[in-house]
Amino acid sequence: MLKKPVVYRLFFISILIIIWELAAHFGPYPDALFPSLVAVVKRLGMLVMEEALLLKALNSISIVLIGMIISALIALTLSLLGIYLPFIKENTKLLNSVASPLPGIALLPIVILWLGLTSKAMMLIMVHAMLWPMVTTLTLALERVHFKYLRLIKVFKIPFWRRISTIYLPGIINDVFAGFEIAWSRGWRTLLSVEMIFGIVGSHSGLGWLIYERRMYMDTAGMLAGLIAIAVCGVLFESVLFKAKRWEVFIGTTNLH
Amino acid sequence: MSLQKRFLVIVLLIMVLISQSGCASEKHNEITQIVIADQFGLAYAPLEIMKAYSFLEEELLNADLNVEVVWQKFGNTTAIREAMLTGDLDVGFVGIPPFLIGLDNGMDWKIIGGLSESQVSLITKDPSVNDLGDLSMEHRIILPQPGSIQHVLLQMAAESQLGDFAAFDNQLVALSHPDGVVAFESGDSEQLHFTAPPYISKDLNVNGARTILEGKDSVGEDYTFIVGICQREFYDQKAFYEAFKSALRRSIEEIQLGSDEILTLLSEIYEIPKDELKADLREKTISFSEEVKGLDRFSEFMFKTGTLSKVFSVEELVWE
Numbered sequence: 001m002l003k004k005p006v007v008y009r010l011f012f013i014s015i016l017i018i019i020w021e022l023a024a025h026f027g028p029y030p031d032a033l034f035p036s037l038v039a040v041v042k043r044l045g046m047l048v049m050e051e052a053l054l055l056k057a058l059n060s061i062s063i064v065l066i067g068m069i070i071s072a073l074i075a076l077t078l079s080l081l082g083i084y085l086p087f088i089k090e091n092t093k094l095l096n097s098v099a100s101p102l103p104g105i106a107l108l109p110i111v112i113l114w115l116g117l118t119s120k121a122m123m124l125i126m127v128h129a130m131l132w133p134m135v136t137t138l139t140l141a142l143e144r145v146h147f148k149y150l151r152l153i154k155v156f157k158i159p160f161w162r163r164i165s166t167i168y169l170p171g172i173i174n175d176v177f178a179g180f181e182i183a184w185s186r187g188w189r190t191l192l193s194v195e196m197i198f199g200i201v202g203s204h205s206g207l208g209w210l211i212y213e214r215r216m217y218m219d220t221a222g223m224l225a226g227l228i229a230i231a232v233c234g235v236l237f238e239s240v241l242f243k244a245k246r247w248e249v250f251i252g253t254t255n256l257h
Numbered sequence: 258m259s260l261q262k263r264f265l266v267i268v269l270l271i272m273v274l275i276s277q278s279g280c281a282s283e284k285h286n287e288i289t290q291i292v293i294a295d296q297f298g299l300a301y302a303p304l305e306i307m308k309a310y311s312f313l314e315e316e317l318l319n320a321d322l323n324v325e326v327v328w329q330k331f332g333n334t335t336a337i338r339e340a341m342l343t344g345d346l347d348v349g350f351v352g353i354p355p356f357l358i359g360l361d362n363g364m365d366w367k368i369i370g371g372l373s374e375s376q377v378s379l380i381t382k383d384p385s386v387n388d389l390g391d392l393s394m395e396h397r398i399i400l401p402q403p404g405s406i407q408h409v410l411l412q413m414a415a416e417s418q419l420g421d422f423a424a425f426d427n428q429l430v431a432l433s434h435p436d437g438v439v440a441f442e443s444g445d446s447e448q449l450h451f452t453a454p455p456y457i458s459k460d461l462n463v464n465g466a467r468t469i470l471e472g473k474d475s476v477g478e479d480y481t482f483i484v485g486i487c488q489r490e491f492y493d494q495k496a497f498y499e500a501f502k503s504a505l506r507r508s509i510e511e512i513q514l515g516s517d518e519i520l521t522l523l524s525e526i527y528e529i530p531k532d533e534l535k536a537d538l539r540e541k542t543i544s545f546s547e548e549v550k551g552l553d554r555f556s557e558f559m560f561k562t563g564t565l566s567k568v569f570s571v572e573e574l575v576w577e
Contacts, residue, residue, distance in 0.1 A: 030363060117399070118445070
């Protein structure tokens with residue numbers, strides 16, 4: 001027996017599918033505006049078979065992941081140093097408050113002027129999009145853990161590296177995943193916007209470019225297939241991969257909260 | 258109400274809404290305004306003259322047609338195609354390849370007439386590049402969009418010089434002409450720009466910049482750069498169609514005469530020196546004519562590359 005929320009969801013999805021098909025078949029819209037779902041699914045299958053879709057999805061995902069690793073390392077360094085060096089802490093806060101509200105796509109014209117249409121420019125935009133939410137989450141988490149265990153650290157005179165491996169890292173692991181989740185969603189959206197507005201930047205093209213290109217060739221079914229792929233990747237990463245609880249089992253860390 | 262009943266009510270409501278929107282779009286038939294779209298560049302100069310001298314308004318008045326004329330400027334051909342598809346546009350000016358892609362995908366449109374022939378150049382500032390064969394995987398080619406006339410010209414050249422029309426398809430960067438100039442000027446030497454006047458001369462001002470490919474060499478014959486198109490709905494309104502065609506003819510004749518007044522007007526609009534404009538027209542860097550050339554060549558080539566599903570005959574492409 002299916003659970004109620006699942007029934008609601010299936011019901012809602014089937015209504016959407018029926019609306020779509022009715023509009024496609026009986027509506028006044030030409031195919032180029034409103035292709036039927038059969039055409040979209042066929043196109044999706046063709047793009048998967050041609051490997052275009054999978055390769056482009058992999059390219060997009062790998063750019064976001066590389067950006068995320070770089071951002072995580074910078075964020076972790078800044079947050080750890082911030083605990084002991086007030087100068088770093090204050091200026092990280094300042095930079096965060098200035099840079100965080102700026103969407104990556106808004107910076108792109110100036111970054112293109114400075115760095116040209118290169119993969120460096122793309123990576124800078126990606127790191128900008130992902131770094132600041134990570135810095136915010138990690139700084140708060142580290143401060144919380146630090147003050148919670150301050151007396152313990154002082155009394156037992158735990159050395160610096162041991163403090164990191166036994167107190168800070170296990171204590172912030174949930175926040176790290178929360179940071180990853182926010183960073184992923186910001187990075188993913190930024191990458192697609194950059195690819196759609198400015199075309200290819202870097203050596204390979206991604207899903208944003210696929211949609212852009214399909215639009216130029218008036219392939220609406222292909223555009224919708226690209227959108228489905230983007231939604232699937234988004235759901236996979238945001239709801240599955242970066243959910244900390246799923247990882248605690250594997251990492252086996254103690255939750256110190 | 259049970260789940261099934263609710264479901265049925267929703268579906269019925271939607272069907273009513275869809276049929277209503279169908280009725281709304283059928284009310285469109287009576288023309289109250291003519292909406293015309295062009296893009297950036299000197300190739301659209303006759304339309305600036307038509308606008309400035311109100312030629313279309315005059316022709317419409319002569320035919321006792323009292324409608325408003327609305328001009329719109331679009332960043333690329335796809336936007337024009339989409340506006341026409343949704344019924345927001347009557348006449349558009351585009352390159353031949355995007356027009357063919359639209360026709361092949363079911364757009365009920367044809368060519369009203371040619372507008373311009375123009376130099377289209379691929380420009381590099383990389384000293385080690387003299388032809389397409391010298392380009393590496395690291396080079397990027399900036400052009401307005403995939404499927405644009407510049408893209409097809411690049412594919413033609415890639416096929417004749419390297420035997421692979423798709424050789425550079427993964428190295429494209431899509432930017433409008435003005436943004437392309439900025440990226441070309443500021444970027445490293447691995448960026449090339451495929452563009453048209455007046456942006457060619459702006460690119461060539463960059464230190465070390467030179468042309469490695471001309472559009473005419475790719476095609477191997479003269480071809481029309483920009484054509485005017487409309488859908489059947491507009492063509493069937495014969496009085497409007499004829500008025501537009503007359504206005505277009507008058508505008509092209511004016512620019513062909515190239516009076517001082519016209520040159521002053523254009524140099525102000527495009528912000529280029531009058532002498533430079535005069536030289537462009539004299540040396541035929543850009544020329545204007547109603548005649549449409551090169552349709553067969555583009556249609557055959559784009560069928561060969563798989564962009565089109567068939568080769569179109571001239572009758573299928575031009576209204577008259």
